[in-house]
Amino acid sequence: MPFNSFAFLIFLPLVFAIYWGPVRRSLSAQNLFLLATSWFFYTWWDWRFLSLILISSLTDFIIGLRMASVGSDRARAMLMWLSIAVNIGILGAFKYLDFFIVEFAGLLRGFGFEPHMEALGLILPVGISFYTFQTLSYTIDIKRGQLQPTRDLVAFLAFVSFFPQLAAGPIERAANLLRQFTSPRLFDSDAARDGLRQMLWGLFKKVVIADGCAPIVDRIFDLDPGSASGATLFFGAFFFAFQIYGDFSGYSDMAIGMARLFGFRLSRNFAYPYFSRSIGEFWRRWHITLSTWFRDYVYIPLGGSRSPKSRLRNVMLTFVVSGLWHGANWTFVSWGALHGLLHSPAIASKRKPSRDVPGIRDLPSMLITFLLVTLAWVFFRSPSLSEACAYLSAMAMHMHWSPGSALLYLLRPEMLLIVLLIAVEWRSRRKLHPLESLPFPAPGRWTIYVLLIAAILIRVDLHGTHEFIYFQF
Amino acid sequence: MMDRDALRILKRMLMFSIVLLTLLIAVARLAGSRSNSDYYQALRLKHARLDSLDGPKAIVIGGSNGVFGLDSETLEQRLCRPVVNMALHASLGIEFMVNQVAGAIGPGDMVLLTMEPGMFTSESGDLELAMAMDGAMESWRYVPKPKLPKTAATFLVLRAKGAWRACTMTEGNRNGDPVYRADCFDARGDLRLSPDAIASGSRRWSRRKSEHETIKHSVLQQIDRLSRITVRHGAQLHFVWPSVANSADDSQFNQRTIVALAELGIHPVGDPTRYVFPDSAFLDTPWHLKPWGRGERTSRLMEDLCRDSDCCGSSEP
Secondary structure: OOOOOHHHHHHHHHHHHHHOOOOOOOHHHHHHHHHHHHHHHHHOOOHHHHHHHHHHHHHHHHHHHHHHHOOOHHHHHHHHHHHHHHHHHHHHHHHHHHHHHHHHHHHHHHOOOOOOOOOOOOOOOOOHHHHHHHHHHHHHHHHOOOOOOOOOHHHHHHHHHOHHHHOOOOOOOOOOHHHHHOOOOOOOHHHHHHHHHHHHHHHHHHHHHHHHHHHHHHHHHHOOHHHOOHHHHHHHHHHHHHHHHHHHHHHHHHHHHHHHHOOOOOOOOOOOHHHOOOHHHHHHHOOHHHHHHHHHHHHHHHOOOOOHHHHHHHHHHHHHHHHHHHOOOHHHHHHHHHHHHHHHHHHHHOOOOOOOOOOHHHHHHHHHHHHHHHHHHHHHHOOOHHHHHHHHHHHHHOOOOOHHHHHHHHOOHHHHHHHHHHHHHHHOOOOOOOOOOOOOOHHHHHHHHHHHHHHHHHHOOOOOOOOOHHHHO | OOOHHHHHHHHHHHHHHHHHHHHHHHHHHHHOOOOOOOHHHHHHHHHHHHHHOOOOOEEEEEOHHHHHHOOHHHHHHHHOOOEEEOOOOHHHOHHHHHHHHHOOOOOOOEEEEEOOHHHHHOOOOHHHHHHHHHHOHHHHHHOOHHHHHHHHHHHHHHHHHHHHHHHOOOOOOOOOOOOOOHHHEOOOOOEOOOHHHHOOOOOOOOOOOOOOOOOOHHHHHHHHHHHHHHHHOOOEEEEEOOOEEHHHOOHHHHHHHHHHHHOOOOOOEOOHHHHEEOHHHEOOOOOOEOHHHHHHHHHHHHHHHHOOOOOOHHHOO
16 A cells, blocks of 8 residues: 555554554554554555565564574574575565576576576565565574564564555664564654654655656656767756655655654654765665665675775675665666775775765765766666666767757756755755754744645646555565 | 544644645636546536437447447437447446446447457546546546545546646646547537548557456446346347457457356457458557548448347337
8 A cells, every 4th residue: 555545545544543542552452453554554565475474574583582592602593594594585586586587597598508497477575675674684683682582473573564664664673663562652742743744745755756757757768868868868867866766765754754653763764865975975875774784784794894805895795785685687786886886985095984964065075976876876777787878878978968958857847846855955954854843833834734735736646656666676 | 532642633634634625625616627638528418418318229338449439320320219429438447337327228228338458457547537527527426436535536636736737827728639629529429530630640559468467357247237237127238349450459358358248148249350440540549440440340330230130120118
């Protein structure tokens, strides 16, 4: 059930009313209710894949308890590897099996064989890349001694299936979210109100920014790059940069805001990434829960930055695997590798990352970083590696930057909205979201809310619900 | 009992929603239909004709292949009864179409049902139902009940978007469409193409890949419902093949249709291959015949329909 659907408009208030109504006095009743509604939410897409969530959750719940009862570290390690095998096995089967079958068949054909191998055509279950990583982090943290396993099965199942973040994150750690399921929750008006504001901002980014850019991006990426001007191709990448940002950060804002309605605090997932001054900083601001997951469970186990020689290798490997996580296509692997390459100079120079809030003096480095990230997005958006390369080389070769072709895009309403978004987010870069603590009296604040809702209603595409991009991961 | 603070927030949200809804309804009423095409206003004309006909009549229902591809004047002469062409847009869905005519079917009537393959495999479109309401408000009565809330919401947003376009003067030419206009419909409900519309060249379409598409049980239920209504009122129901462009013809799906309809005791009229025409006979979709194709298709339909029965004689109640 997508957040930007009519059915969800009915679902959310009902769940809110019951959660803080009849079931509020009992923590276990609240958790059970949340679990039931989360499963209902998930089965709206496809009830068959609920079994995979159950398999992943039950496996790790049992493994977690077993880890606490076995004596030896070796036995705990084996249990952890069993958890990894099951979760990565499920993920691998549904997400990567067809890709590897096709690639392996291609490789055999390259050697002159004629294999009779066909892709299985498996459907990718919604959220599989997110909840498998979430449950994996649970068992790994127990193995590391950073977490005690829970005996509360309902709380654990609810932690894995929690509907605001089930489909596309944020990827939560048990230390943060599971703890909240096992602690009493009281209704916090301020948090709930701010959660609603964050949801409104997220919906605005999704419907007005992301879905507004989508037709332009689709049209440009459908063109033959050889016949398009460099300006057109550049703006295709530019609009895609904001489509994916509006789409994914919009979803995260809605998920985080929604969770606050129910007394939960989810992890921040986006921190104005297009104000980054370097690729390293970009990955501390974009899909934060994924990059920290890869840092803690891939980069550090590989050796991290223990030795200068291996640091570069570990960074590259982590970025490549992160790219592969996004999808079964060489374009995503290349996108990840490209980011690794772009980040490598900073690693090699051992430059300390910037931690302060970006200012206007950082404009040159922000623009360069944004440009590099935007060009890398071409790999992410293109259906194949050859098309991505053709797109970029055509962009470089057909640099017909006539004022006419640039103006064509600069004067579009979507560009005006992007400029507005940048201006608003720049002003709010110290806040969690732009609607937090607005410095206006109530009439002024409500005017802004009404204007945002009006913009959403005017810009919403009635031809169909644009699915969130990250649902395909 | 709900948490007091939570209840307060819920009440505020409910109040806000009511205010917003009231505003949208006001805008919808004041703005009126500001759609770029008044195609759906043809529903008013069709309903007026349906309501005006007493006694045995022929009713065409289905997708736009019926609008573009049947000559109701010829049908009237061969069937010896007045014809009303209720077909409009496939995405309105079979349930909406059956709801439109259910109360008007009487003894001696002949119902000609013509459905494109997509009508068998898809539900009605919320946007198309909302556009039907936008064009002819009374259409809300025919919207399937479970879909009514969402259709109504879509309708309100549609009107709000139209009002915005009007206020910002970004409406474009509201009567510029050469094809999809209410004033292109004749008195019987057929769409008569203007010379500008016919001038477009021929195209090719791709064959439908329908192997993985399922004929919806809900669609068959509605066809069965229509069949029962016609039997109950002493009328006849005939499934007629839609006209289709050669490059888009899907013979496998036609076979599946025959099997599915046979289970309902309905046997399509004639062979589907007789309603496959060259691509050049079609306008903008593989279902929309140009005038010469319309005449030929109607002629073939009459041959198939009246081969074994006296079409005129069956107009007696």
